[in-house]
Each structure stands twice: as structure tokens, then as C-alpha cells.
Amino acid sequence: MESTFFGINTVTFITNLVIAGGIFGFMFTMGAVMSWSERKQSAQLQDRIGANRAGIPLPGGKSLKVWGFINNIADAIKCLVKEDFKPRAYDLFMYNLAIFFAFIPAVISVAVIPFAGEVHLAELFQSWYLKWIPGLPEYFATNLPNYVFRVQVANLNVGLLFVFAVGSISVFGAILAGWSSNNKFSMMGALRACSQMISYEVAMGLALLGIIFIYQTVDVWSLVQGQRELAFGWLPKWGIVLQPFAFFLFIASAVAENKRMPFDLPEAESEIISGYYTEYSAFKMLMFMFAEFIEICFVAIMITTLFFGGYSVPYLMADGFHWPWGAFTAVSHGNVVLLELGSFLTKVFFFCFLLQQARWSLPRFRYDQLMRLGWKYLLPLALLNLVVTVIIVALGGF
Amino acid sequence: MAGQYLPVLLLVIIASFTVGLILLLNALLGPKAKQRNDFPSKYTPFECGSDMLEDNNKRVSIRFYLIALLFILFDLEGILLYPWAVVARSIGTVAYIEILIFIFFLAVAFIYAWRRNALEWR
Numbered sequence: 001m002e003s004t005f006f007g008i009n010t011v012t013f014i015t016n017l018v019i020a021g022g023i024f025g026f027m028f029t030m031g032a033v034m035s036w037s038e039r040k041q042s043a044q045l046q047d048r049i050g051a052n053r054a055g056i057p058l059p060g061g062k063s064l065k066v067w068g069f070i071n072n073i074a075d076a077i078k079c080l081v082k083e084d085f086k087p088r089a090y091d092l093f094m095y096n097l098a099i100f101f102a103f104i105p106a107v108i109s110v111a112v113i114p115f116a117g118e119v120h121l122a123e124l125f126q127s128w129y130l131k132w133i134p135g136l137p138e139y140f141a142t143n144l145p146n147y148v149f150r151v152q153v154a155n156l157n158v159g160l161l162f163v164f165a166v167g168s169i170s171v172f173g174a175i176l177a178g179w180s181s182n183n184k185f186s187m188m189g190a191l192r193a194c195s196q197m198i199s200y201e202v203a204m205g206l207a208l209l210g211i212i213f214i215y216q217t218v219d220v221w222s223l224v225q226g227q228r229e230l231a232f233g234w235l236p237k238w239g240i241v242l243q244p245f246a247f248f249l250f251i252a253s254a255v256a257e258n259k260r261m262p263f264d265l266p267e268a269e270s271e272i273i274s275g276y277y278t279e280y281s282a283f284k285m286l287m288f289m290f291a292e293f294i295e296i297c298f299v300a301i302m303i304t305t306l307f308f309g310g311y312s313v314p315y316l317m318a319d320g321f322h323w324p325w326g327a328f329t330a331v332s333h334g335n336v337v338l339l340e341l342g343s344f345l346t347k348v349f350f351f352c353f354l355l356q357q358a359r360w361s362l363p364r365f366r367y368d369q370l371m372r373l374g375w376k377y378l379l380p381l382a383l384l385n386l387v388v389t390v391i392i393v394a395l396g397g398f
Numbered sequence: 399m400a401g402q403y404l405p406v407l408l409l410v411i412i413a414s415f416t417v418g419l420i421l422l423l424n425a426l427l428g429p430k431a432k433q434r435n436d437f438p439s440k441y442t443p444f445e446c447g448s449d450m451l452e453d454n455n456k457r458v459s460i461r462f463y464l465i466a467l468l469f470i471l472f473d474l475e476g477i478l479l480y481p482w483a484v485v486a487r488s489i490g491t492v493a494y495i496e497i498l499i500f501i502f503f504l505a506v507a508f509i510y511a512w513r514r515n516a517l518e519w520r
Contacts, residue, residue: 013404016404016405016408017408019405020405020408020409020412021412023409024409024412024413024416028416079424080420080423080424080427080428081427081428081429082424082428082429083428083429083430084421084424084425084428087441087443088441088442088443096421099417099421100414100417100418103413103417104410104413104414104417107409107413108406108409108410108413111405111406111409153405153406153408153409154402154403154404154405154406154409155402156402156403156406157402161480181443182443183443183444183445184443184445184456185444185445187456187458191458191462194462194466195461195462195465195466198465198466198469198473199465199469201469201473202469202472202473202476205473205476205477206476206479209476209479209480209483212480212483212484213483213486213487214487216483216484216485216486216487216488217484218480218484273444278444279443279444282424282428283420283421283423283424284421284424287417287420287421367519368518368519371465371517371519372517372519375468375517376512376517379472379508380505380508383501383504383505383508386479386501387498387501390486390494390497390498393487393494394491394494
């Protein structure tokens with residue numbers, strides 16, 4: 001118990017490592033799943049069949065296709081064995097560095113998001129789905145009887161500010177890629193991406209002020225705890241209930257920040273090929289695509305955490321359901337963790353679906369319309385939302 | 399205090415390692431490029447298949463700089479509002495009145511920028 005690793009308790013270090021690895025694996029998998037669902041969902045919307053050719057041959061003449069998911073694996077393998085093409089770039093170092101700058105911020109901004117509530121390690125291993133593992137339940141019950149951890153990579157008190165700070169770094173990815181590629185389409189795409197991202201970042205930051213003001217914290221863990229409380233004894237105090245208008249402002253500016261359809265001017269194929277990553281090929285191009293899909297997943301995670309109660313299930317406390325009519329249903333700790341994780345993932349999947357549906361339903365903006373929407377509508381409306389919130393709170397609301 | 403950020407560092411290391419590994423694998427597994435001079439057009443900047451018509455170092459529209467300047471102004475003002483938003487409800491009425499005055503001045507600056515056509519994209 002007393003052993004330390006770089007000045008940190010070994011058990012804490014191992015827990016951190018497992019959670020960080022697990023959440024990275026989740027985000028990476030979501031990138032793959034989203035690139036598959038993007039193809040298949042667009043096919044359904046446009047009355048096409050979509051990806052369905054590639055398959056793993058099975059004995060008996062059939063092949064395992066998993067509704068086209070194997071196509072994606074085939075694509076990844078194909079990109080891996082293509083030539084590592086080096087264009088005549090201005091600066092090959094910056095050209096390669098841009099991939100890291102585009103991909104890493106997308107993954108690490110998820111560090112402050114809680115995926116489930118507090119987990120009691122020894123009790124978790126008494127649950128029906130883990131107690132069959134030989135040795136471990138007894139080991140944790142005797143050696144770590146009181147060890148509790150949170151399913152969150154880092155519990156930072158700066159929370160949302162960390163998300164914004166890391167989100168700003170991805171601008172560097174776009175501008176470095178565009179500048180170092182030595183291609184005028186890349187440069188145009190990078191400029192468009194850069195000015196779009198910084199414009200909508202202002203609106204996004206101001207839209208969330210109302211949320212921070214009501215829950216009095218930027219710490220994401222406390223934000224979720226605040227949303228677990230009940231108004232009038234039955235209505236969960238979710239962000240969407242207290243700040244419905246901010247939700248629409250946030251979803252619009254977050255989608256624009258990620259350069260997605262209706263706002264995908266930086267990658268407008270019909271105008272500038274594929275924007276700032278025109279000169280990237282093979283897996284380098286795929287890394288940019290991956291980063292984009294992971295960012296979409298992250299927007300869904302942010303919407304879930306800030307406006308839909310994060311991992312919380314209405315009325316579910318640490319020991320079971322406290323129904324508003326006074327009844328009580330006991331739920332074991334293992335099941336509570338499963339329910340919270342399931343609730344979080346269900347909400348995230350729903351919003352991923354919604355954002356992709358928006359992509360195939362809406363036409364693209366023109367650049368002046370894009371800038372007008374960001375500066376002349378979203379920004380003043382976000383400020384107005386804050387003023388109205390302040391006045392309602394001052395008059396004794398909430 | 400700094401220990402709080404160690405898991406973030408872990409995540410950064412895992413992510414950079416994965417990206418680096420994939421790029422390395424791509425470089426190792428992919429076919430090797432021939433001599434640079436074999437296919438000169440392969441190494442020209444991509445331009446829809448045609449030869450390059452003009453230089454890449456084109457001048458950039460001044461609007462982009464203006465947007466960047468506006469961003470710095472409004473982002474600074476936004477970041478000033480964050481600490482206020484965290485503590486405002488525990489301070490009470492004084493904080494509400496102060497921030498309404500601040501937002502009033504912000505709105506004046508915003509309307510000024512709007513009236514001077516700083517927000518128009520032409």
C-alpha cells in the first residue's frame with residue numbers, strides 16, 4: 001500500500017493508467033465506428049446500399065460482413081500499406097507535426113469528462129459480472145477494502161477551461177498543415193478553418209457561461225453532481241432544463257468549431273479539394289479524418305455532460321432508485337456502475353447519431369453567411385442568454 | 399497539485415505513441431518511393447491535375463487578420479467572465495449589477511465594431 005511510483009501511490013498510478021488507456025481506446029474505437037456509421041447512415045438517408053463488399057471469408061462459402069464494418073478495417077489496412085508519400089513541402093517536420101497537433105487535442109480534451117460515478121473497487125469485484133475472476137475479488141477485499149476511484153482520467157478543478165484550452169490547440173494542427181503543404185488550396189482551407197474555429201470558439205465559450213453561472217463551477221465532476229439534484233422533487237436539474245437556449249447555441253457553435261457540415265467550408269470538396277489536408281496521403285490523411293470523427297464524438301460527450309446530466313440516471317443514487325413518489329428500489333453497486341456507464345454511452349451514441357444526421361440533411365453555408373451567423377447572431381444571443389439568466393437568478397429563480 | 403495533471407500526461411503519451419507508431423508502420427509497410435526525378439509531376443502541389451498556374455505564396459485577404467483581432471478582444475472578455483460566473487451566486491446582488499455594467503460596455507464595443515463594418519465579410 002505504501003509503495004510509490006514517481007511520488008504517486010502505485011495503486012492510484014495503475015488505476016490512472018487503466019482509465020487513461022481505456023478511455024483512449026474508447027475514443028479511438030469511436031473514431032472507427034463513426035467513420036463506418038457515417039458511410040452507412042448516409043447511404044440509408046440517400047436510399048443507397050452503402051459499404052457492403054468487404055468481408056472475412058467464413059467456412060461454408062459465406063463471409064462475415066457486419067453490415068459493411070469490415071470495409072473500414074480493409075480501408076485502414078489499405079491506407080497502412082500505401083506509399084508514405086512526401087510531397088515537396090515547405091517544411092517536412094511541420095508537415096508531420098501537424099498530424100500530432102490535429103489528433104492529440106481531440107483525444108486529450110476528454111480527460112476531464114467523467115464516464116461514470118465513483119467506483120468502489122472491492123465492491124465492484126463482488127458484482128455478478130466480475131466475481132468469477134479467480135483470486136481478484138478476494139485480493140481486493142483484503143488488500144484494498146476502501147479504495148474508491150472515479151471513472152475520469154483527471155479530476156481537474158479547471159475542468160471546462162482545460163477543454164477550451166486544449167480545443168484551441170487543434171487550430172495549430174489546421175494552420176500548420178495548410179502552411180507547410182505548399183499548396184494554395186491547403187493554405188485557403190487552413191485560413192478558413194482557423195478563422196472559423198476562433199470565431200465560433202468565442203460564441204461557444206459565452207454560451208456555456210450561463211451553465212457555469214447556475215452550477216457555480218467549471219469543474220466537470222461538480223457540474224454533473226449539480227445536475228443530479230431534483231427541482232420540485234421530480235424534475236432532474238439537467239442543463240437542458242435550466243438552460244434550454246444555451247443548448248441550441250452550444251450545439252450550433254460546437255458543430256461549427258469542428259468544421260462539420262453545414263459549416264464544413266474548410267473542406268468544401270467542390271471548392272478547395274479537401275482543405276488543409278489536401279497534400280496528405282495514406283494513413284496521414286486517415287489520421288485527420290480520425291481526428292475529425294473523434295471531435296464529433298467529443299461534441300456529443302460535451303452535450304451529454306453539460307446538458308443531459310452526464311452519466312447520471314434520473315433518481316438513481318449510490319444505493320438505488322429513490323423514486324419521486326417515495327418508493328425505493330435497491331440496486332447493487334456493480335449494477336449502479338453498469339447503469340451509469342450505459343446511460344452515458346446511450347446519450348453519447350444518440351447525439352453522435354443526431355450530429356451525423358444533421359450532416360446529411362443540411363446544405364452548406366456560404367463563407368459570409370458563416371461569419372455572419374457566428375458574429376452577428378450566436379455571439380449577441382449568447383450574451384443575451386447570460387443577461388437573462390442573471391436577471392432570472394437575481395429575481396429569485398432556480 | 400501537479401500530480402493532478404499526471405493522468406493527462408499519460409493520455410498525451412499514449413496518444414502520441416499511437417500516432418507515431420501508425421505513421422512509422424505506414425512508412426515501413428508502404429512501397430518505397432522511386433527516385434525523385436522519375437515522376438516530376440507527382441511531386442508538384444496538387445491542383446486538380448493541371449499544371450500550376452500561379453505561385454503558392456498568394457496574398458491573404460485582410461479580413462482574416464481582422465477576425466483574429468476581434469477574437470483576441472472577445473475571448474479576453476469571455477475569459478474575464480468565467481471566474482465571475484463561478485463565484486457570482488455566492489457574492490449575490492453586487493456581482494449581478496457589476497456584471498450587467500460590464501456586459502453593457504461589452505455590448506457598446508460590440509455595436510461599435512458592428513457599425514464600423516468590422517463584422518461584415520466582403
